[in-house]
Amino acid sequence: MRVxxxxxWSYRDVWAFILTCxxxxxxxxDQGYTSIGSIHDTVPNALLSISDxxxxxxxxxxxxxxxxxxxxxxxxxxxxxxxxxxxxxSGGVESHKSSLLVASAIAVxxxxxxxxxxxxxxxxxxxxxxxxxxxxxxxxxxxxxxxxVAEEVERRKSTNxxxxxxxxxxxxxxxVTLAGVAKAFGVRLAPDEEFEEYLRHLISDHCxxxxxxxxxxxxxxxxxxxxxxxxxxxxxxxxxxxxxxTNATELDEEWGCLIELTRSSGLLSTMVPYVSKHLQTNLxxxxxxxxxxxxxxxxxxxxxxxxxxxxxxxLLISFEGKDQTQIDSAVESLCKxxxxxxxSEIH
Numbered sequence: 318m319r320v321x322x323x324x325x326w327s328y329r330d331v332w333a334f335i336l337t338c339x340x341x342x343x344x345x346x347d348q349g350y351t352s353i354g355s356i357h358d359t360v361p362n363a364l365l366s367i368s369d370x371x372x373x374x375x376x377x378x379x380x381x382x383x384x385x386x387x388x389x390x391x392x393x394x395x396x397x398x399x400x401x402x403x404x405x406x407s408g409g410v411e412s413h414k415s416s417l418l419v420a421s422a423i424a425v426x427x428x429x430x431x432x433x434x435x436x437x438x439x440x441x442x443x444x445x446x447x448x449x450x451x452x453x454x455x456x457x458x459x460x461x462x463x464x465x466v467a468e469e470v471e472r473r474k475s476t477n478x479x480x481x482x483x484x485x486x487x488x489x490x491x492x493v494t495l496a497g498v499a500k501a502f503g504v505r506l507a508p509d510e511e512f513e514e515y516l517r518h519l520i521s522d523h524c525x526x527x528x529x530x531x532x533x534x535x536x537x538x539x540x541x542x543x544x545x546x547x548x549x550x551x552x553x554x555x556x557x558x559x560x561x562x563t564n565a566t567e568l569d570e571e572w573g574c575l576i577e578l579t580r581s582s583g584l585l586s587t588m589v590p591y592v593s594k595h596l597q598t599n600l601x602x603x604x605x606x607x608x609x610x611x612x613x614x615x616x617x618x619x620x621x622x623x624x625x626x627x628x629x630x631x632l633l634i635s636f637e638g639k640d641q642t643q644i645d646s647a648v649e650s651l652c653k654x655x656x657x658x659x660x661s662e663i664h
Contacts, residue, residue: 324505328385328537336380349376352389352537362391386507388537392555418588420446421455421473425466425485425494429458438483441565445572446481449579450588450639461485466497474501474556479585483560483568488531498554499535507536515549542584544574551575553584589639594648596660597631605632608654616647633663 323331335342345353349361364387365377382388422442429436439456446453454477459465466485473480485494499506513532535554542551542558551571552559558575562568579585598605605623613621619638626633634651636644652660 328382328388332380346379349379349391351379351382351387351391354392358392360391362387364390386537386539389502389504389555390537418451418478418586419454419476420451420479420481421457421477422446422453423466423469423473423480423482424456424458425461425482425497426458427461427491429484430460437565438560438562438568441568442481442483442572445568447591449576449585450590451479461491461493463493463496463500466494467500470498470501470557478556480557481560482557483562486559486561494559495534495552498557498559501557502535502538502554504536504538506533508532509534509539509541511541512550512552519548542575542578544578546570546574591637591639592641592644593635593637594644595636595663596634596648596651597663598634598655598660599631600655600659602632605634608651609634612647612651615650616643619643619647621647634660 323334326334334340343350343353349365350359351362351365353359361374361376362379362382364384365379365382367375367377422439424436424439426434426436428434436458439458443453443456455473457469457473459469466482470480470482482494482498485492485497496506509532512534516531534552538554540553542553544550547570549561551561551574560568560571562571575584576587579587602623609621609623613619616638618640619636622635622637624633624635625631636647638644648660648662
């Protein structure tokens, strides 16, 4: 048995103990740092900034932070400042076409791993991510286990610009997503009064359990994304966004709200969208293998994929990228290597 007597201590409790008992601590905490990580993602907490007429910005010490939930506000965002959102005709600016943003999708649900239900949200989410010009690095399904969720989130949040996670959100024993996300960031779950108010209006008196338990969110890193069409706001923890959708229709609604918030507040950087072209042919894999390999070397910026819906069916070839001219050139180059009429375009 492991006993941890300070497990429920707040940010203020910890600092009160340190200062009262004169425990030594890192001097950076006196310079406005409240959460110290690596040299690449740690900055002074802006909430402790002191207005000064001089050029050099000054900060109050960490123990003067009034809201302990904002302890990790001193962690730098992963997004590059050079990447900006694409406007929708209302004063936006163009994105850098050479920039590439990468996301991963995590599904939480043992019912998917058991084959009880089909993961339809993953397919839909990948299409939506591509529609804003982002690349998808991985889609992963994990068990309804806090440690499994935490391990995957911790791995993906450091290698992706954004992580989208769905499933495992709610009051059931198997709903461990929020706890897993909190563990991945090294923070605890804490009651959020604003989120609890939303839940109170949503479930009213139909809940037999403790509403506070449902309103526990990762402390200090949570941002609630409000939209008038959503009964409950989306939850964003730094570069992790948690969807509550349970089917494709609900995901459509939540994604639509997320994109609207992006247009108004720049929540997500919207890049040049992907375009594609698809061909089919009755040639064998052996006949097309070498020409396609050379084509991939000739057009390295394109994703050229091949698949068959059945072993005896036609070979389907997809060309995906962000430059329609390049795609057209690649298609033309492939067609020239064979007799006219060997390939036909499909939509």
